[in-house]
Amino acid sequence: MGLKRDVSLSTGLRYKGPAGYLTFxxxxxxxxxxxxxxxxxxxxxxxxxxxxxxxxxxYENWAFQIFIFFSVLFHAINGLRxxxxxxxxxxxxxxxxxxxxEWAVFIPIFTIAVYVITSAGLGG
Numbered sequence: 001m002g003l004k005r006d007v008s009l010s011t012g013l014r015y016k017g018p019a020g021y022l023t024f025x026x027x028x029x030x031x032x033x034x035x036x037x038x039x040x041x042x043x044x045x046x047x048x049x050x051x052x053x054x055x056x057x058x059y060e061n062w063a064f065q066i067f068i069f070f071s072v073l074f075h076a077i078n079g080l081r082x083x084x085x086x087x088x089x090x091x092x093x094x095x096x097x098x099x100x101x102e103w104a105v106f107i108p109i110f111t112i113a114v115y116v117i118t119s120a121g122l123g124g
Contacts, residue, residue, distance in 0.1 A: 019095070019096045019099050020095065020099060023078050023081075023099055023102065026074055026078070027074070027075060027078045027079070027082075029071070030070070030071040030072070030074045030075030030078070031071075031075055032071075033067055033068060033070070033071030033072075033075075034068070034071050034072060034075065037059060037068045037071070040055050040058055040059050041055075041059060043055055044056045044059070061121075062117050062118060062120065062121025062122070063121075065117050065121070066113075066114055066117050066118070069110070069113050069114075069117065070110060073106060073109060073110055073113070074106060074110075077102055077105055077106050078102060081098050081099070081101075081102045084098070085098060
């Protein structure tokens with residue numbers, strides 16, 4: 001007998017579980033984003049021609065660059081938090097505070113990067 005999982009996307013997004021739930025989901029999205037970027041980049045190099053130029057246009061787009069920067073930066077900072085908590089298990093009691101520190105580091109760096117990428121992308 002299997003589990004019944006009839007949870008809609010809106011229900012999942014309203015979930016108010018432990019503090020680590022959002023970072024768990026965003027860590028997976030970040031890894032997927034990096035995988036997409038690497039796949040598009042490799043395909044563009046191997047295919048070449050008009051299709052390769054089209055694929056290059058995708059990952060040179062400023063909106064895609066913001067997504068990739070989010071993916072890499074969040075994945076790295078969250079991975080660092082996970083590594084630190086794994087290396088020092090006594091800090092697991094302070095996991096919620098560690099997540100707040102993670103956001104305090106991530107948000108300013110990402111905000112500045114989005115401003116720079118958007119300014120360059122929109123010709124400013």
